[in-house]
Amino acid sequence: MELYSAIDWSHAFAPRMERMRASEIRELLKLLARPEIISFAGGIPDPALFPIDAVRRAYDLVLADRELGPASLQYSISEGYEPLRLWISQYMARRGVTCGTENIIITAGSQQGLDLLGKLFLAAGDIALVSAPTYLGALQAFGAYEPRYLILTPESSQARTICQETAGGRVALAYVVPDFANPTGETMGEAARRGLLGITAEAGVPLIEDAAYEALRFEGVPQRSCLALDVERCGHIDRSHVLYCGTFSKTISPGLRVGWICAARNLIHKLVLAKQAADLHSATLNQMVLHRLATSIYDDQVAKIVKVYGARRDVMFDALVRQMPDGVSWTEPMGGMFIWVTLPVHLDGAELLTASIREEGVAFVPGRAFFADGNGCNTLRLNYSLQSEAGIEEGIGRLGRLITRKLTGAMWRPRGHSRLG
Template identity: 55%
Template sequence: MSLDHLFANRTSRMSASEIRELLKLLDQPDIISFAGGIPDPAYFPRAAFADAMTVALSEQSAGVALQYSTSEGYTPLRDWIAAHMATLGVPCSRDNILITAGSQQALDYLGKLLIDKGDTALVGWPTYLGALGAFNAYEPRYDRLDPSDNRAPEQIALEAAEAGGRVKFAYLSPDFANPTGITLTQQERRTVLARADALDCAVIEDAAYQSLRYDGEALPSILAMEIEQTGDIEACRTIYLGSFSKTLAPGLRVGWVVAAKPVISQLVLTKQAADLQTATINQMAVAHVAEAVFDTHVETLRAVYGKRMHAMLDALSANMPTGVTWIEPEGGMFVWVTLPNGMDAKALLQDALAANVAFVPGGAFYADGSNANTLRLNFSMSSEAKIIEGIARLGAVICTAMGEVSPRA
């Protein structure tokens, strides 16, 4: 018996994550994987979490840790986040904060909250695959979010109306974006805000990688810039998404949303209908660890991941043939590579796997599936030695596919 005929029409827009499916193939220890966008578990603050769980499960705290709690989130954690956001130029209170099961859940909630069928979402080209997966179920139309776009806002709005809806939001990750590693300049951030003002739409700022800067000077978040303009978070259209997944530990699934109170209130109703609350014990543990070690732990990650990023960039320069280009990020976890026109990264992946090296083909990050000649490389999960070896293998595979004898070096 099959129930497929009962599935809602919107399920046709839902598909398996190419990254999640690819990761299933990479259990073999001899494969050097640049595919996952995940932190190195060797640097999880295990001792701090062990202490945090002991405290949470103590006689004094277990009744709170194992009990139902408020949908908004654990108050000490929200207070820590409010203080943290203040250091980033975002003065706010706990009432401007909702705790979610990772920022991925926040993306799903915002899709549910903002998108009517046929509405337009402005996204990067490419953009984060998980955001497309979260939004797809609500049946949006996608248009390009590009600060250099010369179209007038009126033209963008007209195209959205002709498609049967309106522009609801611009989604972007302005710091070390997944998948490209690109960071928007301050002027580009201002342009995004000005365009959102002209379109009267929201801005969803995905700040998952903001803490992981290795080179260059830190830039203010879009929300911080908007607060500077308006003077008050309650007058802002930007919705900021934060996460502990890339800094402390992804498995506990703790993220947060910062926004004007009416947005938070509506998201709380969405969360109540979905899962009531994020696990209290996880929130308590994260609050304890964040209070104890967040700043020093992030400094450790910056030192380790920064060396790995530079090892990958140097290895690419040494091993890639002429015609292959890449973006040099200042932080995050990814390097974005563009192959010569006509090459297909999906086809190349099969040859790469035969050489025991893996990556993610770039087409999955485009809302229209285009640009098959791109790929994403992750550097956070591999040692410098493995990065050098893996890029050498990948370079040899690409040279063979291009009919080159040796890399540009």
């Protein structure tokens, strides 16, 4: 039998493949299959909260309908299922954005939305303005189009200069997660949002607003979206330079893979062309099912998960206060799924993860992956949406013991102070 040597494909790949890396988070998700690991790694909804019975009924009703059933399994328009787009336009109106179905395109989750926007705006060598840290999935989506990254802090006096930079390349887009950001859990105030809107509008730079976690507010007053503020500023959504990326993944189900972009009609038209080239359209059956779920259970479903996740956040706060040694700090988000931890500068998050899995059976995401400039070695992201309250308490206790050993080598001593107590 003749043996063949493996083909060397490296010469065939486009240069952009050098910029594409496996997601550290997706790799860490493999640890979820190991029952001994307490994982704070993935930004994953709790599957115990999925509305499985409602989803089953919705599929049955769609497929049993004499008109919808066959249509649900057929090719469809790239813009998306119109009744779902109508519901989304009404949802956006409740949040201060008057728009029509022609301002909405359905995407395969907001992640595809980011990829389509990268394709729409970025050419090799262009500048993408991002925060530090920022969502790793955005860096991956944009990275395929070979941009350079500059760090934009809306409050900075240099923001206008950075946004208008031309000598180092065209500033092609700005990207923010203004509500309960992944990874920090922090929220931009209205003044920062207005400042960023003014700067990007003046420079003619598209502003991508990733609103994946906006609905998951536990406390405090809801902030107006960047798109709502910009529509107020310019008078009409078709004059806005903001592109709002929404999703049902964090509220109803990530497995249905349904998200949307809301923006000016001329931008939606270009996105439709990009969507056609990518996958023709999102699965029609899933869109029809999502429409039934949105019209029947959306508000109740959001209220249910907000109550559960809010309680888990409180448990994690309390455990961090009691279990972490001096020199460790963290954010205190009012919603979302994440707490961002900053370690003393000489501790490395990636090295700590290796020790944490080996010695304590606890997983998290090292923070460096969220920095376009390679900083953040002494940071890490903790997720509280998936673990039970008991698992959070146990996991933070283990992690606190490990960090204390790394810092002092001494016997662990709790702080003895409780945020909730």
